[in-house]
Every structure is written in C-alpha cells, then in structure tokens.
Amino acid sequence: MKKILKIMVLTTVVGTLSFASSKPTLLFYCGITMVKPMSEISKFIEKKDNCKIKIIQGGSKDLYESLAYAKKGDLYLPGSDSYRKNYLKDGFLKDAQYIGYNQAAIFVRKNNPKNIKSLDSLVDEDIATILCNPKSGSAGKMTKEILLKYKGEEFFEDAYDATTIIGTDSRNLNKALIDKQVDMSINWRATGFWKENSPYITIVDIPEKYAPKKKLVLNLLSFSKHPKIVQDFMAFSRSQDGQKIMKKYGFR
Amino acid sequence: MHRSAKSSVYKKLIILIAIFLIGFASLFTLNQIFTNLTNQIDKKTINLKNKITIGEFIAYDLVEIRSLFHELATTATNKRSRDLISDKISDKIDDVDDALDVLENGGVLTRFIELNIAGHLNTIKKIAYYPSKDKNKLSLEVIDIRPKLNDINNMVAEVNKLLEKRTHYKKIKDTKMFLKSAKKIRRYYKALPSFFKRISENIRRLLYESELSLQKLEKQTLKDKAKYLKIKIALILFIVIIVLILGYIIIKGVNKDSQKVYLLNEELNENLAKQQRQEKSIRAILDGQPNIIVVSDGLHMIEANAKLFEFFDTFDNLDDYKAEHECICDFFDTNIPNNEYIVKKDYDGLNWAEYALKYPDKDFKVIIKKGSIKHHFALKVTKAIIDDVTKEAVVVTTLNDITSEVNAQLKLKSLNKNLELIIDNKTKELQELNENLEQKIIIESAKVREKDKQMISQSRFAAMGEMIGNIAHQWRQPLSAINTTASGMILQMQLGITDNNEIEESYNKIMGYVDFLTQTIEDFRGFFKEDKEKVDFNIIDVIEKSLSVTSATYKDNDINLIKDFKVDKLMANGMPSELSQVFLNVLNNAKDATISNKPDERIVHISTVVENDTCIIYIQDNAGGIPKDIIEKVFDPYFTTKHQSQGTGIGLYMSKDIVEKHMNGKISVKNTKVTLDNKKYNGACFKIEIPKLK
Numbered sequence: 018m019k020k021i022l023k024i025m026v027l028t029t030v031v032g033t034l035s036f037a038s039s040k041p042t043l044l045f046y047c048g049i050t051m052v053k054p055m056s057e058i059s060k061f062i063e064k065k066d067n068c069k070i071k072i073i074q075g076g077s078k079d080l081y082e083s084l085a086y087a088k089k090g091d092l093y094l095p096g097s098d099s100y101r102k103n104y105l106k107d108g109f110l111k112d113a114q115y116i117g118y119n120q121a122a123i124f125v126r127k128n129n130p131k132n133i134k135s136l137d138s139l140v141d142e143d144i145a146t147i148l149c150n151p152k153s154g155s156a157g158k159m160t161k162e163i164l165l166k167y168k169g170e171e172f173f174e175d176a177y178d179a180t181t182i183i184g185t186d187s188r189n190l191n192k193a194l195i196d197k198q199v200d201m202s203i204n205w206r207a208t209g210f211w212k213e214n215s216p217y218i219t220i221v222d223i224p225e226k227y228a229p230k231k232k233l234v235l236n237l238l239s240f241s242k243h244p245k246i247v248q249d250f251m252a253f254s255r256s257q258d259g260q261k262i263m264k265k266y267g268f269r
Numbered sequence: 270m271h272r273s274a275k276s277s278v279y280k281k282l283i284i285l286i287a288i289f290l291i292g293f294a295s296l297f298t299l300n301q302i303f304t305n306l307t308n309q310i311d312k313k314t315i316n317l318k319n320k321i322t323i324g325e326f327i328a329y330d331l332v333e334i335r336s337l338f339h340e341l342a343t344t345a346t347n348k349r350s351r352d353l354i355s356d357k358i359s360d361k362i363d364d365v366d367d368a369l370d371v372l373e374n375g376g377v378l379t380r381f382i383e384l385n386i387a388g389h390l391n392t393i394k395k396i397a398y399y400p401s402k403d404k405n406k407l408s409l410e411v412i413d414i415r416p417k418l419n420d421i422n423n424m425v426a427e428v429n430k431l432l433e434k435r436t437h438y439k440k441i442k443d444t445k446m447f448l449k450s451a452k453k454i455r456r457y458y459k460a461l462p463s464f465f466k467r468i469s470e471n472i473r474r475l476l477y478e479s480e481l482s483l484q485k486l487e488k489q490t491l492k493d494k495a496k497y498l499k500i501k502i503a504l505i506l507f508i509v510i511i512v513l514i515l516g517y518i519i520i521k522g523v524n525k526d527s528q529k530v531y532l533l534n535e536e537l538n539e540n541l542a543k544q545q546r547q548e549k550s551i552r553a554i555l556d557g558q559p560n561i562i563v564v565s566d567g568l569h570m571i572e573a574n575a576k577l578f579e580f581f582d583t584f585d586n587l588d589d590y591k592a593e594h595e596c597i598c599d600f601f602d603t604n605i606p607n608n609e610y611i612v613k614k615d616y617d618g619l620n621w622a623e624y625a626l627k628y629p630d631k632d633f634k635v636i637i638k639k640g641s642i643k644h645h646f647a648l649k650v651t652k653a654i655i656d657d658v659t660k661e662a663v664v665v666t667t668l669n670d671i672t673s674e675v676n677a678q679l680k681l682k683s684l685n686k687n688l689e690l691i692i693d694n695k696t697k698e699l700q701e702l703n704e705n706l707e708q709k710i711i712i713e714s715a716k717v718r719e720k721d722k723q724m725i726s727q728s729r730f731a732a733m734g735e736m737i738g739n740i741a742h743q744w745r746q747p748l749s750a751i752n753t754t755a756s757g758m759i760l761q762m763q764l765g766i767t768d769n770n771e772i773e774e775s776y777n778k779i780m781g782y783v784d785f786l787t788q789t790i791e792d793f794r795g796f797f798k799e800d801k802e803k804v805d806f807n808i809i810d811v812i813e814k815s816l817s818v819t820s821a822t823y824k825d826n827d828i829n830l831i832k833d834f835k836v837d838k839l840m841a842n843g844m845p846s847e848l849s850q851v852f853l854n855v856l857n858n859a860k861d862a863t864i865s866n867k868p869d870e871r872i873v874h875i876s877t878v879v880e881n882d883t884c885i886i887y888i889q890d891n892a893g894g895i896p897k898d899i900i901e902k903v904f905d906p907y908f909t910t911k912h913q914s915q916g917t918g919i920g921l922y923m924s925k926d927i928v929e930k931h932m933n934g935k936i937s938v939k940n941t942k943v944t945l946d947n948k949k950y951n952g953a954c955f956k957i958e959i960p961k962l963k
Contacts, residue, residue: 075413183459183462
C-alpha cells in the first residue's frame with residue numbers, strides 16, 4: 018500500500034515536474050564577441066529543435082582550454098579561424114561552417130576627442146590605452162598580429178609596455194573605454210556597433226593589410242551528442258535569416 | 270442465518286477498522302512522502318548554497334594566489350623566500366583543486382579557518398556538496414578554472430626563472446641585461462591583472478549564475494512546496510473522503526446487518542422460547558408416559574423420563590443416575606434361560622440395544638430386580654434420525670412394566686388346566702344337546718310345513734271369501750230379475766190377466782236366469798277344483814273366466830277394464846284352475862289398488878302377446894305404482910300393504926309359486942307408464958310369462 022501510494026504520488030508530482038528537464042541540452046563555447054548573435058540564433062534553434070543551448074562565453078583560447086579539459090560540449094566558435102587551424106590537430110574539432118568574419122579596428126572615445134588616427138598613438142605617452150592579452154582572447158591575438166605587421170616586435174613590446182591596462186577580451190576592452198579609463202584600444206569592429214557600446218565609441222579603421230578579415234567558423238565538437246542539432250544550428254547561421262542576425266550585430 | 274448475519278457484521282466491522290487503519294496509514298505515508306519531497310527540495314537549496322560557499326572559497330584562494338604572486342616579485346629577495354612563496358602558491362592551487370574536485374564529483378570540502386582567537390588554531394569548516402547525478406551535466410566552474418590552475422603553475426615557474434635571471438645579472442653586475450630583465454618582469458606583471466581578473470570574472474560569473482540559480486531554486490522551491498501542499502491537501506481530502514464514503518457504506522451495511530441480527534435475535538428468542546415450550550411439552554409427554562423411556566446415543570444415556578426415577582427412587586435425576594451407571598442395562602437380570610429376555614450387554618459384537626434393533630419383530634423383555642422383587646418389562650428399542658444431514662440418530666428404549674400381566678399369565682396357566690376339564694364336560698353336554706336339537710328341528714320343520722299348508726289353506730279360504738263376494742255380486746242382478754219376473758206373473762195371475770204366452774215368456778226368462786246362476790256356480794266351482802293333472806288349455810279362456818268372476822266387483826267400483834288381446838288363442842299346458850287363481854289375485858290387487866289410491870278414472874288394462882314361444886299377459890293398473898322400497902318384497906310370503914282384515918300376504922307368494930313351479934313360467938312386476946286414449950297413466954304392471962304350447 019505504502020509503495021503504491023509512493024509511486025502514485027511520485028508519478029503524479031515529480032513526474033510532471035521533471036518533464037521540463039527532459040529536453041536535450043547543448044553546450045556552446047562561444048567567443049565573447051559573437052555571443053549576441055549566437056544567443057539569438059540559439060533561441061531560434063531551441064524552439065525549432067525543442068532543446069536547450071547553454072552558452073559558455075569567454076576568450077577563444079580560454080574556451081578551447083576549457084573544452085579540451087572537459088571533453089564535453091557541442092559547438093565552438095572562436096573569434097578567429099586561426100584557432101581552428103591551430104587546434105585541429107587535437108581532434109576535438111570536426112565539421113566547420115563559415116558564418117561571417119571579424120575585423121579588428123581602433124576604438125576611441127566617442128567623436129575621437131584625442132584625434133587618434135593611427136596605431137602610432139599606442140606608444141604616445143599622452144594617450145591611455147587598453148590592449149587585449151594575446152594569450153587569452155582572439156582580440157589579443159589579433160592585436161599582436163596587427164602590431165607585429167605594423168612595425169615589428171619592438172613596436173609590439175613598446176605598445177604593451179606603454180599600455181595602461183591589459184584586458185582579457187573584447188568586452189572589458191570596451192568597458193574600459195566607456196568608463197573613460199582609457200582613450201584607445203584595438204578591438205573587433207563589430208562590437209563597436211552594439212547599442213550599449215556605439216554611443217560611447219568611435220571606430221577608426223586599420224588598413225586591411227595590417228588587420229585582415231578573420232573568418233568566423235562554427236565548429237562541431239567531436240564529443241557532441243547532438244550533432245543533428247549542431248548541423249541545424251550551422252545551417253541556420255548560414256541561411257539568410259542567420260546572416261541577417263549576424264549583420265544586425267555588425268558581422269559582415 | 271443468524272450466525273451468517275452476525276459473521277457479516279463482524280466482517281464488515283473488521284473491514285471498517287481496516288479501512289480506517291489503511292486510511293490512517295495512507296495519510297501517514299503521504300505525509301512522510303511529502304515531507305521527504307520537501308526535505309529533498311530543501312536539500313537542493315542547501316546544496317546550492319554550499320556550492321556558492323565553495324565558489325567563494327575558490328575566489329578567496331585566487332585572491333591570495335594573486336597576492337602571493339606579487340609578493341614573489343616584490344618582497345622575496347632570495348631564492349629561499351621565493352621557494353617559500355612558491356610553495357604557498359602551490360598549496361593554494363591544491364586547495365582550489367580540492368574545491369573543484371568537490372564541485373565536480375561531490376563530497377565534503379574541509380577547510381582550516383585561521384582565526385585570531387586563542388585556542389582556535391585548527392578551526393575546521395566542512396562543506397558538503399553533491400552535484401547532479403546527470404553525467405551530461407557539466408560543472409562550469411571546473412571547466413573554466415581548472416585549465417587556469419596549470420597556467421598559474423607555469424606562470425610561477427616562469428616568474429621564478431625571470432627573477433633568478435635578474436638576480437644573476439645583478440650578481441655579475443651586468444647592468445644592461447639586468448635592466449632588460451627587469452623590463453621583462455615588469456611587462457610580465459603588467460599582464461597579470463588581466464589574467465587574474467579573467468579568472469575572478471569567471472568565478473564571479475559563476476557565483477552570479479549560482480546566485481541566480483539559487484534564487485530560481487528558492488522560487489521554484491516555494492512553488493513546489495505550495496504545489497506539494499496543494500497535492501497533499503487534495504490527496505488527504507481524497508483519502509479522507511474515500512475512507513468516509515467507504516466507512517459510511519460499511520456502517521450502513523453494518524447497521525442493516527445489525528437490524529437483521531436484532532430481528533434474527535428476536536426470532537431466535539422466540540424460537541428459543543418455542544423450543545423451551547416444546548422441550549417442556551416433550552418432557553411432559555415423556556414424563557406422562559406410563560412406561561420408562563430412556564434416550565441414548567447408542568452407548569450413553571442422554572435423556573430419561575420421570576418413570577425411571579420413580580422406579581429407581583434412589584436417584585433424583587439423570588445426572589445422579591449417570592454418576593453411578595452408564596446404562597439401564599446395568600440392572601438387567603442375566604440369569605434367565607429364555608430367549609425372549611435380554612440377558613446380556615453384548616450379543617456377538619452388538620450391544621443389547623443394537624441387538625434389539627436388529628430384530629425389530631421380536632418382542633423382547635427384560636427383568637429388572639428391585640430388591641427381591643423381579644419386575645418384568647416389555648422392551649422396545651427404536652432408532653430415530655434427528656438430523657437428516659449428519660444422519661445423527663438417537664436410540665429410544667421403552668420399558669413397559671408387564672409384571673402384573675406376566676403374573677396374571679402364570680395364574681392363567683394354572684387356571685387353564687381346570688378350564689380344559691370344564692370344557693370337556695361342557696362339550697359332552699353340548700353333544701347331547703345337539704342330538705336332541707336335531708329331533709326338535711325335524712319336529713319344527715314339520716310344524717312349519719303344516720303352517721305353510723295352513724297358510725295355503727288360509728289363502729284358498731281368503732280367495733274363496735273373495736269368490737263368495739263375487740258370487741254375491743253376480744247373483745244379485747239375476748235374482749232381482751227372477752224376483753221381478755215371478756212377481757209380475759203372480760200379479761197377472763191374481764188379476765186374472767194371465768196370458769200363457771207371457772207366462773211362457775216369463776218362465777223362459779226365469780229359466781235363463783237360473784241357467785246363468787248355475788253357470789256362475791259352475792264357474793266358481795271350477796276355480797276351487799284342484800287339478801289332478803296337467804292339461805292343454807287356452808289362456809284367453811282362463812282370463813275371460815277370471816274376468817267374468819271379477820266383472821261385477823269391477824263394475825260396482827267403476828273400474829274400467831280394458832282388454833287388448835292380440836290373438837284368440839294362447840295355448841299352454843298346465844293346470845288352468847291354478848292359473849285362474851293367479852289372474853284373480855292380480856286382478857283383485859289391481860282393484861284394491863285403484864280403489865285405495867282413488868285415481869280420477871280407475872282403469873285396469875289387460876293385454877296379451879306372444880314372444881319367442883312365450884305367452885305374455887300384462888295386467889296394468891293406473892293406481893300410481895308400488896313404492897320403490899317395497900316393490901321387491903311383493904312376492905315375499907306374508908308381505909301385505911293391505912289392512913290385516915283385507916290381506917294375508919299369501920296371494921302373490923302363492924301366484925309366484927304356481928306360475929314358476931307348476932307352469933314353468935315367470936311372474937314379475939314393475940311400475941310403468943301407459944298411454945290409453947291419449948292419456949298417460951302411472952301404475953303397476955304385472956307380467957306373467959307362460960311357455961306356449963308347441
């Protein structure tokens with residue numbers, strides 16, 4: 018009798034409560050720069066495929082280290098395709114889908130009060146800068162690449178020696194600029210169009226020879242348990258609707 | 270019926286109690302289940318809070334590591350102090366690693382808390398945390414932080430290397446390299462804040478997410494608790510209602526059964542009273558019996574009537590008796606050489622009662638000694654089935670005291686011998702009487718014959734009397750005519766007007782009258798003449814003569830005689846005078862009947878037919894017939910319906926004797942209906958059948 022009652026109650030009560038948690042859950046390691054469009058696309062896919070997508074955001078290198086440690090997850094979107102090239106040998110990255118590109122630019126305070134026009138301002142003592150740590154995020158890695166191309170290692174070291182703050186990702190680069198801690202930074206230009214950033218930031222383009230476009234590539238992880246949903250995700254991101262979303266957030 | 274109803278009540282009461290107990294147990298179990306569920310929810314909240322606490326520990330550890338990192342470059346002036354700080358960093362990394370292990374795999378995190386309180390050197394805090402058992406669920410804290418711990422270790426090694434180089438250049442006084450080395454260290458430390466900031470951000474983000482989860486969980490907990498409470502109340506209500514409904518149904522059933530039991534109880538009490546009355550009646554019947562009656566189950570006495578204790582007056586009741594004796598047979602006299610008496614308790618394996626039952630047709634007896642006196646009893650043993658189903662039976666033994674009869678028989682035997690002598694004597698006397706009786710019978714028979722003769726004689730005299738009456742009637746008219754004729758002649762002679770022709774004519778008339786008278790006398794004489802031998806004669810003539818004898822009487826009494834003779838001759842052989850007596854008897858009876866019953870018109874109808882060589886003469890009157898109760902007796906001797914002065918009861922008896930014995934014929938009578946001149950008459954019809962002469 019007790020057993021029957023227990024089963025009855027548990028079936029009716031707990032059973033109904035646990036229904037919601039029976040959806041498949043996907044883990045998406047997403048570079049922080051692309052979080053906004055990816056969140057929107059995720060919502061669409063969640064609805065379409067009746068699933069839940071959990072986004073872990075952060076620097077592209079940190080994210081890769083995390084997924085390599087956990088060996089769990091479904092999608093990885095770094096800020097640059099160079100990460101795929103570098104990490105492909107590990108075997109964690111499988112199918113890929115190009116969904117747009119990233120390009121770095123000089124970010125200055127709104128209306129450029131310091132009249133910053135080139136990368137040379139990075140070593141100007143009157144200008145406070147923030148640069149991304151090349152060892153954590155894609156923005157840092159891109160900055161290093163730009164500075165090395167621009168004037169070589171010495172300039173790169175001087176720029177980092179001169180910088181006021183070393184940041185970790187595109188988000189805290191923009192935050193330092195909005196908080197007026199610094200006058201200048203190098204960041205992914207897409208983030209400059211975001212509504213929370215655009216009122217405070219003016220973008221100064223860097224010639225493409227120094228700052229080439231970096232492909233954004235969605236990677237299916239080898240340990241994914243929901244490859245079909247990942248394929249759906251990739252397909253939608255590449256579709257017109259997906260591209261609309263990407264453009265909405267400044268990704269071309 | 271009563272037992273089943275009672276049993277049904279008990280069963281229902283047990284079911285009722287069981288339902289209430291089950292209901293109570295269900296409520297208790299339900300409460301336990303919901304308490305467990307609530308506890309589990311609370312445990313989840315506590316678990317999540319512990320997770321946050323562990324996260325906070327990790328955050329503090331990272332702050333300390335960062336601080337130690339700075340100590341390494343600024344305060345450590347020699348290798349030993351650098352190693353010491355490096356070890357501290359390594360320990361802290363281990364602490365973080367342990368915390369991550371608990372977050373990842375579950376368990377209890379033990380931390381030493383350094384307090385500036387005396388006696389609290391080893392204050393320990395233990396935090397238990399158990400992550401979800403879902404293998405697919407990730408500990409994001411671990412994923413985020415664990416890779417960084419390796420980075421910190423590498424960074425410590427790298428910083429130590431840089432510091433050693435700087436110390437070396439200082440020692441060899443290479444200023445250029447020393448400055449370059451110092452620049453590298455500075456650049457390195459410039460990047461440290463971003464590194465630790467990144468980790469701290471991760472930790473804070475995770476703490477923030479955990480806080481959000483906690484808030485969500487707490488909200489959910491409140492919702493779940495409210496939901497559980499509602500479900501619990503609903504289930505409790507459901508159980509209570511079900512129990513109450515079932516209880517109500519059962520109580521109703523119990524009530525119904527109780528009423529039934531009450532009614533059955535009353536019925537039972539009535540039946541018991543009835544049974545008691547019946548038992549008293551049976552007891553009264555038993556006690557009222559003149560015989561001793563003992564009821565047993567075949568071996569042991571069950572019941573006995575009062576006669577037993579009247580006989581065995583030393584016992585007051587059956588219990589007293591049974592205290593000393595098991596069986597009535599204990600008192601049977603065993604010293605009697607007579608098969609009629611039961612003298613043993615056992616007869617070839619059968620006890621005495623079974624033996625008696627085996628021979629139901631035998632009249633068994635027993636002798637029971639009471640003091641020195643032997644009492645003889647006729648014994649009757651019967652078996653009665655008292656339960657048709659179980660075939661349970663009782664043996665009823667009846668002892669009828671026949672002592673006085675037995676003694677009387679003994680006396681009778683002694684008397685018997687005297688009686689035989691007396692009978693012999695009496696027999697002799699009877700034989701003698703018998704012989705005398707035969708002689709007396711012969712004498713009496715002769716007397717009877719004589720009497721019969723006298724009767725016949727009387728009959729004849731009676732008939733003769735009738736005849737004389739008839740003669741008187743016959744003669745009256747011719748005598749009167751003779752008188753008138755003779756008186757006329759005398760008167761003519763006295764007047765002198767005598768005419769010879771007239772005298773001759775008167776003479777001839779008188780002579781004619783005399784001839785008539787003579788013929789009449791001759792006719793009457795013929796009736797009383799005893800025929801010596803049988804002759805052939807015409808029955809019609811005999812009828813006519815009989816009618817002529819009775820004609821005057823019939824005329825005087827206005828009796829219309831109707832003759833209906835189909836033939837002129839009906840020849841027969843026999844004694845005609847005797848047959849004429851028969852006709853006269855029947856005609857006289859018809860006359861008397863018509864006179865006596867006074868019909869409107871007196872008719873006697875006489876007819877003759879011949880059928881199958883038999884002459885049949887019907888003499889029918891219209892006097893209403895002979896009553897049914899006597900019609901069979903009219904031919905019996907001395908039977909008459911007439912006044913004693915009129916009849917002797919011999920006439921028809923004699924007529925039957927004459928027709929049947931002397932004429933070989935038959936005479937019978939029956940009441941018939943006859944239609945004459947379109948009128949219907951009822952009356953007696955005598956049928957006389959005489960064999961026709963061939």
